[in-house]
Amino acid sequence: MLVVPAPASLELGSKVANLAGLDTLEVKWKRFPDGECCLSFAGEVRDQELVLIQSTYPPQDTHLMQLLLLVDAAVTQGARRVSAVVPYLAYARQDKPFRPYETVSIKTVLKLLASCKLANLITVDVHEPEALNNEITVLNVSAIGLLGEYLKTLNLKKPVSFAPDKRAKGMADALSRIVGGPAGWFSKIRDKASGEIQMQWESGDVSDRDAIVIDDIISSGKTTAQAVKALKELGAKRVYSVCVHALLANDAYDRIKKSGATEMIATDTIPSKVSTVSVAPVLAKTLKSQF
Numbered sequence: 001m002l003v004v005p006a007p008a009s010l011e012l013g014s015k016v017a018n019l020a021g022l023d024t025l026e027v028k029w030k031r032f033p034d035g036e037c038c039l040s041f042a043g044e045v046r047d048q049e050l051v052l053i054q055s056t057y058p059p060q061d062t063h064l065m066q067l068l069l070l071v072d073a074a075v076t077q078g079a080r081r082v083s084a085v086v087p088y089l090a091y092a093r094q095d096k097p098f099r100p101y102e103t104v105s106i107k108t109v110l111k112l113l114a115s116c117k118l119a120n121l122i123t124v125d126v127h128e129p130e131a132l133n134n135e136i137t138v139l140n141v142s143a144i145g146l147l148g149e150y151l152k153t154l155n156l157k158k159p160v161s162f163a164p165d166k167r168a169k170g171m172a173d174a175l176s177r178i179v180g181g182p183a184g185w186f187s188k189i190r191d192k193a194s195g196e197i198q199m200q201w202e203s204g205d206v207s208d209r210d211a212i213v214i215d216d217i218i219s220s221g222k223t224t225a226q227a228v229k230a231l232k233e234l235g236a237k238r239v240y241s242v243c244v245h246a247l248l249a250n251d252a253y254d255r256i257k258k259s260g261a262t263e264m265i266a267t268d269t270i271p272s273k274v275s276t277v278s279v280a281p282v283l284a285k286t287l288k289s290q291f
C-alpha cells in the first residue's frame with residue numbers, strides 16, 4: 001500500500017505514513033497562469049493500493065478539486081483501490097437545506113467523490129455523521145481521545161468539560177471520561193441570516209473549576225467565545241478552548257483570546273497556530289487496521 005500525501009496535507013500525510021510504516025508516493029503540482037491546478041503522481045500507480053491524504057480546509061474548493069483530480073487520475077491510471085483520508089471534510093455542515101432552496105452541499109461532495117470511484121473515505125469527527133450514510137463508504141474516527149490525553153498533561157484543577165451547544169454534548173461527555181470530572185452544556189440558537197448566536201447555560205457545575213469548552217469546529221469563534229465568557233462569569237478559574245477543526249475564520253483567534261480563554265488547543269486536521277495535537281496516531285492506527 002502507498003500513502004500519497006497530497007498538497008493540503010503534506011506534513012500530516014508523511015507523519016501518518018511514518019507511524020503506519022508505509023511507503024509514500026509524492027504528488028507534483030503546479031498552477032497554470034489562469035489559476036487552474038495541474039497535478040501528477042511522481043511514479044506509476046498501476047495495481048497499487050493507494051491512500052490519498054488531503055484535508056479540505058480553506059481554500060476548500062481548491063483542496064476539494066485537487067482531491068477529485070487525484071482520485072480520478074489514480075483510478076484511470078489503474079490503481080487497484082483508491083481510498084482517501086480527508087481529516088477535515090469541507091461542506092459537512094451544509095447537510096440539509098436550512099432555508100428554502102439551499103444546496104445540500106455535503107451530498108454533492110460525496111456524489112462527486114463516489115462518481116470518481118473513491119472506494120473508502122476516512123474522516124475525523126465529522127460534523128454530522130448521519131449525513132454521510134448514502135453515497136460512499138465512510139469511516140469517521142475521533143480525535144477526542146488524543147485531545148483528552150493532551151489535556152491530562154496540563155494538570156487541570158477540578159476539570160469540567162462543557163459543550164457549547166446540544167450537538168457537542170457527546171464530545172463533552174467523552175472528554176470528561178478521559179480528563180475526569182463532570183460535563184455540562186449550553187443550549188444555543190443561531191440566527192440563520194446574521195450568524196449571531198444566543199446561548200444559555202443548561203447544566204454543569206463550574207465554580208472554582210478549570211473548564212474546557214469542546215466543539216468540533218471553530219469557525220467565526222462566536223460559539224466558543226460566548227461559552228468561555230459565560231463560564232468565566234459562572235466562576236470558572238481557567239477556561240480552555242478545545243476543538244478538532246480550527247478553521248479560525250477572520251478574527252476568531254483574537255475573539256476567543258479576548259473572551260478570556262487561557263489557551264486554545266486544536267488538532268492538525270487543519271494546520272493552524274493552535275494545532276498542538278496531531279491526529280496522525282489515530283489515522284495511522286486506522287490505516288493499519290483497515291487495510
Ligand code: R5P
Nearest residue numbers: 215217218219220221222223
Ligand atoms: C455547529 O453546530 C458547530 O458544531 C460549531 O459549534 C460551529 O461550527 C462553530 O461555529 P462558530 O465558530 O462560527 O461559532
